[in-house]
Amino acid sequence: MKIWAMTAPKKPLERIEVADPTPTGTEVIVRTTHCGLCHSDLHLWEGEYNLGGGKRMNILERGVSFPRAPSHEIAGTVVAIGPDATGVAIGDTRIVYPWIGCGHCDRCRDGEENLCATMKPIGVITHGGMAEQVVVPHPRYLVDPGTLDPGLAATYACSGITVNGAIRKLEIRDPSSPVVLVGAGGLGLAAVAMLRAKGHRTIVVVDVNPDKQQAALEAGATTFVDGATADLTGALRAAAGGPLLYAVDFVNTDTTARAVFDSLGKGGRMVMVGVAGGELTLSLAGMVFVPRTVMGTAMGSIQDLKDVVALAQTGKLAPVPTERMPIDRVNEAFDRLKDGRVTGRIVLEYD
Numbered sequence: 001m002k003i004w005a006m007t008a009p010k011k012p013l014e015r016i017e018v019a020d021p022t023p024t025g026t027e028v029i030v031r032t033t034h035c036g037l038c039h040s041d042l043h044l045w046e047g048e049y050n051l052g053g054g055k056r057m058n059i060l061e062r063g064v065s066f067p068r069a070p071s072h073e074i075a076g077t078v079v080a081i082g083p084d085a086t087g088v089a090i091g092d093t094r095i096v097y098p099w100i101g102c103g104h105c106d107r108c109r110d111g112e113e114n115l116c117a118t119m120k121p122i123g124v125i126t127h128g129g130m131a132e133q134v135v136v137p138h139p140r141y142l143v144d145p146g147t148l149d150p151g152l153a154a155t156y157a158c159s160g161i162t163v164n165g166a167i168r169k170l171e172i173r174d175p176s177s178p179v180v181l182v183g184a185g186g187l188g189l190a191a192v193a194m195l196r197a198k199g200h201r202t203i204v205v206v207d208v209n210p211d212k213q214q215a216a217l218e219a220g221a222t223t224f225v226d227g228a229t230a231d232l233t234g235a236l237r238a239a240a241g242g243p244l245l246y247a248v249d250f251v252n253t254d255t256t257a258r259a260v261f262d263s264l265g266k267g268g269r270m271v272m273v274g275v276a277g278g279e280l281t282l283s284l285a286g287m288v289f290v291p292r293t294v295m296g297t298a299m300g301s302i303q304d305l306k307d308v309v310a311l312a313q314t315g316k317l318a319p320v321p322t323e324r325m326p327i328d329r330v331n332e333a334f335d336r337l338k339d340g341r342v343t344g345r346i347v348l349e350y351d
């Protein structure tokens with residue numbers, strides 16, 4: 001099969017030929033039809049993440065080896081089934097849940113394989129959607145998109161579940177409570193659509209780029225706040241009608257995290273998704289006087305994927321905009337993502 005592979009950090013991907021995979025045990029082979037391009041593919045390609053405070057995380061020291069076909073947002077057709085794989089048939093169209101845990105630890109047994117300490121994600125540790133065929137370790141990682149467009153459904157495996165997981169962690173009791181979302185990029189706008197689909201009525205979106213205002217309002221945000229405003233904390237509280245109870249930071253710079261945290265009221269929750277490299281210092285006594293929850297989230301569970309697919313199938317979840325490109329133009333797709341010239345999600349398609 002052909003794979004479009006990273007061979008060294010920051011070098012164009014190369015199309016190379018490797019042996020076709022043969023399924024053993026419970027493995028299932030999915031022939032990719034669509035794969036989404038995520039910002040974390042770009043970090044993989046750059047070889048590092050900025051951890052803030054001048055620290056960096058080198059992905060080659062984290063178990064990633066080259067050549068590697070990226071993309072963890074995969075939809076395709078089942079083409080081969082291992083002798084112990086049940087509940088799936090050749091020809092089935094499936095979304096691949098890529099966050100593969102060990103299957104045995106407490107987190108995995110709770111269905112949160114994305115929190116497994118020894119996770120081996122497809123598209124990171126093994127070849128992902130930029131390979132013509134993907135090895136899926138077990139049929140439980142396959143979700144039926146039903147009548148959904150598979151190119152859109154592929155994006156639910158990362159962007160969709162990341163948003164769903166973040167919103168779930170807010171534990172919002174009353175859908176009329178204001179929710180603040182920082183960042184009107186792909187994830188932020190997907191979060192607006194998902195909150196709308198779940199019946200939330202007051203959604204405040206913050207972005208430093210005023211050009212994003214229209215897109216945010218069109219997606220269903222009720223208020224837009226200019227993230228470059230001098231008193232961002234005051235602006236957030238004004239937009240939310242008081243101290244915040246629910247906020248998701250899809251950016252996480254020093255500035256955004258500070259403002260969101262300082263805007264929280266007693267019992268407020270702040271969920272962190274962005275990896276912009278910011279830092280946040282906390283007054284620990286302040287955490288006691290004004291009890292607040294600050295938590296990170298990474299991707300989502302298999303159940304999150306099933307929930308997003310089910311929500312989309314009701315017709316209530318507005319689709320995130322996707323731009324389709326043939327897989328052979330993958331390097332152009334990376335360049336555009338790197339330069340910030342993407343609206344919504346790029347989905348690469350096979351013939």
Ligand SMILES: [Zn+2]
Pocket residue numbers: 038039040041072158159
């Ligand atoms: Zn991703």
Ligand SMILES: [Zn+2]
Pocket residue numbers: 101102103104105106107108113116117118
């Ligand atoms: Zn595990």
